[in-house]
Amino acid sequence: MTDAQAPVKTGTNPLAPAPAGARTAADVVTPDLVARLTKGVIGSGRTANHTPFTGEKLADLPESTPEDVAHAFERARAAQAVWAQIPVRQRAAVLLRFHDLLLERQAEILDLIQLETGKARLHAHEEVQAVAVAARHYGRRASAYLRPRRHTGAVPVLTKVTELRHPRGVVGQIVPWNYPLELSVGDALPAFVAGNAVVMKPDTETCLTALWARDLLIEAGLPAEAFQVVIGDGPVVGPAVVRHADYVSFTGSTRTGREVAQGAAARLIGFSLELGGKNAMLVLEDADVEKAAAGAVRACFSSAGQLCISIERLYVHESVADAFLERFAARTRAMRLGTALAYGADMGSLVGERQLETVTRHVEEAVARGATVVAGGVARPDIGPYFYEPTILDGVDTSMAVCTEETFGPVVSVHRFRTDDEAVERANATPYGLNASVWTRNARRGRAIAARLRAGTVNINEGYAPAYGSVQAPMGGMKDSGLGRRHGSEGILKYTEAQTVAHQRLLPMAPSLGMDDEQYAALMSRSLRLMKAFRLR
CATH class of the missing domain: 1.20.5 (Single alpha-helices involved in coiled-coils or other helix-helix interfaces)
Incomplete structure (x- = not known):
């Protein structure tokens, strides 16, 4: 990787000189680091990952075969039997130590996240925040979630009933590339504290981040064999994970999620899926348009729009649409793009050629059919091979792919509405239902509209962070956006089997x-x- 460039405003071409002493990929991804992180990974083949900033190779990695996956499950199953016997409070203490280590060593993982995903450093820090919050929450609350619970029996006094929670065994986890820390170890933490082992298949291009998290968890006290990582192509390694798991946790596309669900259902094992989204943001006529415009930048362009819960459709009341769009466009045009392993850039790169092709196709098709580019709309190969400017489209209709398909990039379409009923109806007119946002000065009105939106999370006067960061509450999708939830009680109890123990005393449940x-x-x-x-x- 060449020296990192200072951030560049959208719409400009010349690059500023690299900061003196800027770190490079070679400085971060050293042979010693790769050897340490891949120690214990079962893989009889070889593969590699690359950085989106330049497209160059980051590391050579072991590649797992289906036979290697089976071996990883054997290791994990043996370790799980021992791990499950450790008291919950001791397992939870591992998460709390991990929390502290993560915050102490965050500079290391921020570099890796940026190099593997191409995102801006502040957006990488969102992952650190989310994982630290989850570690603290389950570290503090796991004992309460998992404790035996007394229930009223069939015959009060005579029937004593206790509900127990047992770990499922070995959880198979299939992780996407877009949030390689949060969607890997963030989802694994409640599985571990519930007494399970985990076999994780991260995306090959972002597996160093997951391996770093594994290494840190082991340092915090997790038995190494309880956390196995397998690396390889999704169509090869993914089905093998589903074939051996006792429970499957999947985050990714709706298409692949259906395949995972079919494989898990055939084996009669449980599964949870967080899938795609075409999330809507509603700006009501009483909204503070300045705050809404600033919030829209965060909601639409964090991680270059490669976030399942980011906003891709903006519905703005016609009375404030012009004022909102003027402010939103000005903020979008002022965004700084960059590749530096440092804070300062407002947005980074798309992850690769496939995402760039989708974004380009959606924008070009919309423009060809009559949409107007308000901001952005062009690739930026002068910054990096997969950079694309944050883009606002006006005049989009339902005949355009950008209106109905998940773009998963820095592109948002703006639509005008007249009434709340119209806004709700149009926001719900999608097969997806993951996240939504409502902007208004009237809190009661905002909550009432939020309750009408068919989305698993709804944020009022923010895009996605409040709901996602409130880890005591469940997070997940409706409709084609998935099944099951992460966070809160559902986020840990899904990794357990419920057992009812009923003790009948004094008299039988029969004539006597x-x-x-x-x-x-x-x-x-x-x-x-x-x-x-x-x-x-």
Whole structure:
């Protein structure tokens, strides 16, 4: 990688000189680091990953075969039997130590995230924030989530009922490239503290980040064999993970999610899926347009729009649309693009050629059919091979792919509406339902509209961060955006099997004490009426 460039404003071509002493990929991804991170990874082949900033190779890596995946599950299963016997509080202590180590060593992982994904450093830090919050939450709350729970029995006093939670065993985790820290170890933490082992298949292009997180968790006290990483092509390694797992956690495209669901269903194992989105942001007529414009930049262009919960459709009330669009476009045109391993850039690169092709196709098709480019709309190979300017399109209609398909890039379309009902109807007119945003000065009105949106999370006066960062509450998608939830009780209990233990005392659940069947049936009928009268549940 060449020396990192200072950030460049969109719409400009010359690059400023590289800062003195700027770190390069070779400075960060050293042979010693790669050897340390790949230690213990089972792989009989060889592959490589690359940085989007320049397209050059970062590291040579072991590549796993389906047989290697089976071996990784054998290792993990043996380790899980021991790990599950450790008390929950001791397992939780590992997460809290990991939390501290992550914050102490964040500079290391920020460099890796940037090099592997091409994102700006501030957007990489969002991943550090999210993982630290999850580690703290489950480190503090796991014991409460997993504790045995008493329930009212069939016959009060005589029936004592306890609900227990057991780990599922070995969780198979398939991780995408766009958030390689948060969507890898962030999802694995509750599985580990629940007593499971994990076999993870990260995307090859971003696997160093996942391997770094694994190394740090081991340093925090997790048994090394309990966390296996397998590397390889998704169509080869992914199905092998599903074939051996006791539970599957998948984040990725809706198309692949359907395949994962079919494979898991065939084996009658549980699974959770976070899939695609075509997320909408509603700007009502009473919104603060200046704040909404600033929020739209964050909501639409974080990680170059390569975020499942980022905004791709903007619905703005016609009375404020011009004022909003003027401010939004000005902020978008002022964004700085850059490749430096440092804070300062507002947006980084797309991850690769495939994403660049999709973004380019969506914009060019929309323009050909009558849409107007308000800002951006061009690639920036002068900065890096996969850079594309943050783009605002006006005049988009439903005949255009950019309106209906997930772009997963720095492109947003602006639409005008007249009434709240119209805005809600148009926002819901998509097969997806992952995230949404509502901007208004009236909190009650905002909450009422949020409740009408068919999305798993809705943020008021922000794009996505408040809902995602509130880890006590569940996060996930409706409709084609997935099944299951991460975060909160659902985010950990999904990695467990519920077991009910009922202890019948003194009298059996059958005729006794000289009663015949008819007398027993009459007694039970009277008892049922009494339990209803006393409001027993």
